[in-house]
Amino acid sequence: MATIADTGIFSERNIRRARLGSGLVMFTFVVLHLSNHALGLISVAAADDGRRLFVALWRNPLGTLIFYSAIFIHIVLVLRSIYMRRSLVMPNGEMAQIVLGLAIPLLLIDHVVGTRIVHELYRYADNYETVVRQLWILSFGNGIRQAVALIVVWIHGCIGLHFWLRYRPWYDGLAPLLLALAILLPVLSLLGFIEMGRTIAEPDYEGLVDTGRYQENLNTRYYSDPHAQRQIAMIRAGLYGSFSLALLSVVAARTRRKWKERTDQIAVHYPGGETIKVPRGFTVLEASRLGGLPHYSVCGGKGQCSTCRVQILGDYQRLPQPDQLEQKTLERINAAPDVRLACQLRPDHDITVAPLLIPATETALPANTQETSPGREREIAVLFCDIRNFTSLTETRLPFDIVFLLNRYFALVGKAVEQAGGRIDKFIGDGAMALFGIGTSPGEACRQALKAAETITSEIEKLGTELADELTIPLQIAIGIHFGPAVVGTMGYGRVRNLTAVGDTVNVASRLESAAKEFEAALVISEPVADLSGADMRGIESRDISVRGRALPLKVYVIHKEQAGGPLNGKA
Incomplete structure (x- = not known):
């Protein structure tokens, strides 16, 4: 399959930047949201005070546009990347990031509908007192589900942040501090939620606060009007259905492509005598992973490093010319004309390659692993x-x-x-x-x-x-x-x-x-x-x-x- 143009607004580089930028917007939202939860260790009132600042930042028209645009862009680009992958054989870290990311909408749609959407449509006051009461007292199972969602979102975001920063020169020095923060913030957030739940569940709590606000919520149209509840149920079903349909469409498109490619395959030969047949359009790196052969790819197959480079043993001039991203990387390492990046090279005929950074005698190296401290x-x-x-x-x-x-x-x-x-x-x-x-x-x-x-x-x-x-x-x-x-x-x-x-x-x-x-x-x-x-x-x-x-x-x-x-x- 032809890739998107390498220049212009829809170049691969800009698409990766859009995915990274949208991810950083959502990660910022999550960091602030979890920090707000952690204020529950002080009191419910302190958490609600922090929530007012949080809502002022994210529920104004500009904040809403930025945040929900980031969600939409990120989901679309993630689904696109899954479709673009010719093989789902990948390192464990990449697989964990994808699986956790796909689980997030399924875990959070109920929470989004029950807070932001109900608030916008029926002025439901989704403050900490109301939400924690709902998740801790009235529906503890949903509370457990939200705790799991919190952990899944946080791990997914931290993996993405790690993949982005891991080869920055300063990252090694800050890694211990960042790891401590990555562990501390979700723990404090969960403890804050638990402390608020225990406080609100205390019999004396009803006499210490004005519970009229909670009663007002019960009297909103959302609770009193069956039509409103049916409308919310339809919105919830629509969101679940849209995401499921999008995911199934990607699976169906991949299945259709795979069926068509069975009749159009090429062979990739390796110095050790291995031959891997893959559909035309696969990269050499994907061929190596599909065949279970060790092949370094420090940047994860994004063309931003040269660790996956291979030497073409044969007529290299017949191959598709390197795109702008690959050419820039090859020029930086002064590569010979017969050297190409395995993650970018999509041969259109049988080819013989020799991975340059994989010693042939190093058979003990597990397949699809990456060097822990690459050069x-x-x-x-x-x-x-x-x-x-x-x-x-x-x-x-x-x-x-x-x-x-x-x-x-x-x-x-x-x-x-x-x-x-x-x-x-x-x-x-x-x-x-x-x-x-x-x-x-x-x-x-x-x-x-x-x-x-x-x-x-x-x-x-x-x-x-x-x-x-x-x-x-x-x-x-x-x-x-x-x-x-x-x-x-x-x-x-x-x-x-x-x-x-x-x-x-x-x-x-x-x-x-x-x-x-x-x-x-x-x-x-x-x-x-x-x-x-x-x-x-x-x-x-x-x-x-x-x-x-x-x-x-x-x-x-x-x-x-x-x-x-x-x-x-x-x-x-």
Whole structure:
């Protein structure tokens, strides 16, 4: 099936934005509504006071238009996305979001009809005293249903918000706080509802408040006129029927399309010998999922990442040209002409592909899973350090003595890095690699790296003095620090996986550590590190060095041991 045009108001990008925007409007409504419920922990009167502000915001003409337009747009676009999916095989998180979302109208239609619609038609006062009395005393089963609806709505919204934010650079740092809020708000809301229900159910409550307001509600036309009740019943049935009809229409359209596609299939071949036949119009990613083959798709098949990319083994020029969204992503990663995004490529003939981010030997990876910490580009500071002349230091020592020395060295390096706010990436022989800036600003990352280098230099000198009688030559360190973009993500195989970084920045930092040995210095830092950290480099030797893979020389600062305590403090 042809996709909607990739440009103009109805482009896929704008459709996704509309779905996200409408979802955020509804999520804002839910957050304020649950917060209002939580005021019930104080008193029924406090909850009603909060309700007046809530109603003033959402029941004015503009608020009503925005909110109910968001509901309509979101439902329509969700149903469209279900139809557009050529396969319903998907990761569990996506499936949970869809199933919970489809359950929401069925759980909330009664509540909407019994509050907003009855209020608009018959001036029914749907305040907390009336609604809680109805759900807690007169119809406790409906109260349980609304509690379930609250949880379903909240989980659905939180999953959507998580999918939207999970790859923002700042999200990891805020995730624990957001999780706490995600748990706390619905709990407080339910507790507020329970507390109001218990209060209103108390026999003494009738004597403490003016219950005439409740009696006025009972005397409204909604309760006294059978015609009004039939009208409300018809509205309720119409809403249930409309949603059910829309959902059944999507199912029927998918069934009709599937029946027609059985006679028009193509084969997708994989390097491992697997062949998956799918209807023409399926994406390669959908073919992989349908066949149960592991295939990464960090963004969920929206063309906003390149983790699902595949190499076309054969005549790639016969394939449909990439649309604007896919082309932009491919250009960003400098992809070769025979590389395409599996989530966007809809082949119109048999094709052979090789997923580029799925190792063929990694058969233990469950089908349809996504990497828990996929690689994404960040600007970080990378520190490499190494013991100078380590071979000479250890050639006459016993193996246990070497292990003892290395463990002391690794301990002081690890402690210095962690205290400065960085993260030890790995230990390699007598060398170590550390990352700074995964959750901080560039300037702070560089200052943290310099602080760690200062501490390592100082502690190595103390360790050298302590072990002077046992060492044949003085213990000295060489450190290199560089700042720039790198791909940071979980890499490895099987259980041996860890967060690491790769890229030119890492290679340059390693080269600077080697340069520190060549210049017999304690530390060599690149010009970006010096500038971003605000370190005072007056009186520090600077040099231009060549770095493999770079056309132009790189300006660096060479800092000797006796200078390490000065410029590293900088302006921080």
